[in-house]
Amino acid sequence: MNATIKRKKQAKVLRIFRKVHRLLGAFLFIFFFIIAVSGLLLGWKKNSGGIILxxxxxxxxxxxxxxxxxxxxxxxxxxxxxxxxxxxxxxxxxxxxxxxxxxxxxxxxxxxxxxxxxxxxxxxxxxxxRQSDLIENIHDGSVLDTYFNTSGSPFKLAYTTLMGIALLLFTITGFWLWYGPKRMRKA
Incomplete structure (x- = not known):
């Protein structure tokens, strides 16, 4: 009986992590896409033959x-x-x-x-x-600070905080979605 209750609790935690992972992914998809593409371009900027930098x-x-x-x-x-x-x-x-x-x-x-x-x-x-500067500002969110002429970089701070926390949550929930079923099978 005790093993069944433990397994149900583990399954419940796994469902919660799956839901958080799915909702975060759906909500932040476009931001992750922008970060991935801009990061890829920034990684290649010095090898772009003068196109990016x-x-x-x-x-x-x-x-x-x-x-x-x-x-x-x-x-x-x-x-x-x-x-x-x-x-x-x-x-x-x-x-x-x-x-x-x-x-x-x-x-x-x-x-x-x-x-x-x-x-x-x-x-x-x-x-x-300087395409590389524009890409960098898109990558870190400061393009909005430039566009709205804000001081103190509030858009950049909000964007990087949000995306950093989201990536951290994605890492934790993703790990648990991988490890949780393995742990349940062992038990």
Whole structure:
């Protein structure tokens, strides 16, 4: 009698885990799909032949003493952006990456544009949309913070918290759906 009651309790727990697993899967399917596809693309970005992430070009020299002053390079970058993007919207600089070993300085803008200049001559080496930044922002949910111009990244925090907890619950319930029947068979 005791073994039957124990087996019924185990079966009940298994049904609850199956229901949670199924409901989570149905509710969060689209989010898991987006994370999987964007994660796959991000994993391949450096091997995409410049489609997802522009390859870093080679400048004239890595000797910083030969480079133009940062202000001159910054102004050249802004001239390229203002001449190339015909928009009333102000394109804001997000960050500057210096690749001393390649002699290149990268200017990365908030609206997913980026350009590379030769540090010595200031010549434009590469300009275009940074697909990898957009994909990364989709992957972590911060694309909504960018779109709604929020501060403190509330969408990213909510999205990553929700998806992290969901993945944790999926792992636990999935393990139990695998292990539970094995345990019941042994008993």
């Amino acid at each position: 522009a390859e870093t070009k080679k400048g004239t020299s890595g000797d910083l003493n030969k480079w133009l002053p940062l202000e001159v390079l910054y102004n050249k970058a802004n001239d390229v952006v203002s001449d190339s993007i015909h928009s009333d919207k102000v394109i804001t600089l997000d960050r500057v990456d210096i690749h001393k070993d390649k002699g290149v300085i990268k200017f990365i803008y908030q609206d997913y544009y980026g350009l590379q200049l030769d540090g010595v001559t200031g010549d434009l080496l590469e300009f275009g949309k």
